[in-house]
Amino acid sequence: MNAPSCPCTSGDPLDLCCGRLHAGQPAGCAEALMRSRYSAYVLGLVDYLVETTLPAQRDGLDREAIAAWSAVSTWLGLEVEGHELLGGKPEHAFVTFVARWHDEQGEHAHRERSAFVQSGGRWYFLDPSVPLRAGRNDPCPCSGGQKFKKCCAGFF
Template identity: 40%
Template sequence: MLHDHKDTTLTCPCGSNKPFAFCCEPAIEGHKPSRTAEALMRSRYTAFSLGAVDYIINSTAEEHRNPEDAELITEQVQATTWTGLKILKTEAGKADDLNGIVEFVARFETAEEQGELHERSNFRQQDGHWLYVDGEVEIRS
């Protein structure tokens, strides 16, 4: 199982209301790629909430990866509890598209604050796998 500190028999953290094992886990574990840009975005949210740092890095477009990503993401996932995800809008990003946009709000808590991350994310499909490219991010406290 991916993470012993979480009960992954419960509903998937991404808000789909599906069991984790039938939702984001296959993508995060590398068994089955996400079929759409939204599915990748949901699995990345779940990976942030569970601390699956390798998946977060591997699902990012190579040109946007940095050598220090693992350390920075590890610090972030240890300091942040993700408390909810709401998809606001999707543009393209279906299984047969090459690009897609997903706009969402992710709620979070840290020791210092509670807030929301509002992002309009860009995704592309490459070799049958969706990748996160970049996004416009706004943090609201």
């Protein structure tokens, strides 16, 4: 029997692709993290989706909504259109992608340009739906050592 292919549609077996990240290996780049998050939606790995969101935003996540959305959708595929590394310290990146899924209402395609930040050697998703609360001159909640206004504030 062949090993299952990765839901992120890389063409590689799950174990050699997003499965390694789901098992705890840090993502080498924002695109790899984004792919592993898509796969986590497909596989219903809610903990992984929470853990790969910026720690300062985790309390604002609705775990039940994530689980419900993951469960009612039939995921049809992922296409990564672009990956931009922005430079600077800490490192930020944008990943542009199209995700397709099917639910009771029919088929959907969602195009998104997601922002990510690297902190403590790991990449994290900056969730635009969860407010990141900090004063503009306060240390950025990503722990990157910059003022908020010079760091993640620009991504909200």
